[in-house]
Amino acid sequence: MKTFVDCIPCVLNKANQLCDKYIDKADKRKKYNIMQRILKEVINTEFDRTTPFIHSKIVRIFKEEFEVDDFYIEEKKYFNDKILEMEPELEKIINSSKNRLFSALKLASAGNIIDFGAFDEVSFEMVKNIIDKTSKNQFDQELFNRLKKELLNGKRLVYLGDNTGEIVFDKLFIKEIAKEYPDLEIIFMTRGEPILNDITEEDAYYVGMDKYAKIMNNKTDIAGTDLYEIPDDVKKIIVEADVIISKGQGNFESLGGCNMNIYYIFLCKCDMLANKLDKEKYSNMFIGEKHD
Secondary structure, three states: OOOOHHHHHHHHHHHHHHHHHHOOOOOHHHHHHHHHHHHHHHHOOOOOOOHHHHHHHHHHHHHHHHOOOOOOHHHHHHHHHHHHHHHHHHHHHHHOOOOHHHHHHHHHHHHHHOOOOOOOOOOHHHHHHHHHHHHHOOOOHHHHHHHHHHHHHOOEEEEEOOEOOHHHHHHHHHHHHHHHOOOOEEEEEEOOOOOOOEOOHHHHHHOOHHHOOEEEEOOOOOOOOOOOOOOHHHHHHHHOOOEEEEEOHHHHHHHOOOOOOEEEEEEOOOHHHHHHHOOOOOOEEEEEEOOO
16 A cells, blocks of 8 residues: 555544544634644645554644653553453463464454554453454465465564554464474564554563564654655565564555565454455455565
């Protein structure tokens, strides 16, 4: 995916919600001034930039206006803690499966429901419902077999993380990968700074990801992996990986069509993307993009 133009209404709606969260409803002038700045940013964004990129520009405006570094700090901790409480239950699902790695992949996909960029609110019950639904869904077995073969033959896997809470599902998937492919170097990549409810290095250490992977951050505040913005040293690590697993819609939006060896795992959470992919909304996506 290249352009954010189809996403403009959603981007502006999310900006409006943040305004209402931090501005007194009676202060219409302040809201007008902020929304005016945001509209100018949207208007001046190049056609081929992505939605995560424009989201980051908008969040920078809010950070400046309200002097708040992390707008979802409470929600992020809440879902990290809640899913950590679920971890024994999630491990039981994997342990009872005949194909542990495949079961862990499905759980990783289900975890992508925890996204305050796509939803106004995420409930714990919603997470459980998605897990139940995902366990019954069919995934591309041929693509999964290809992933297994490349993990076996590869030397480095870069796993691009996405949201808090969801990271616990990722940890369980990575734990199974590390167990099955002990010679594989695994790098787990986070965002460089707080953006929406996306993960930072702090979140990765908090949930214990360092037990199974080397933790790095991409040195950006973008809710995706934007190769135009990521510095060369980090970009080199991603580009030269034998296998890349990309979690979440934001990573897909920013990397789709980049012609690298990437496996995308995410829930299709918006109407626009569902139409583009010819899928039902909230479908589990497991897509491979093979490098030529």
